[in-house]
Amino acid sequence: MKPSLTILTGASRGMGLALARQLLARGGTVLTLSRTVNHS
Secondary structure, three states, X not given: OOOOEEEXXXXXXXXXXXXXXXXXXXXXXXXXXXXXXXXX
């Protein structure tokens, strides 16, 4: 996989959080945005 940056909105929970975790597990760089803070 070549280096990439993914900008992901809605990443504090649900599908956005799951997608962010999958992208990070593959070694990608992820910039996440959300309206609320996830304290977990």
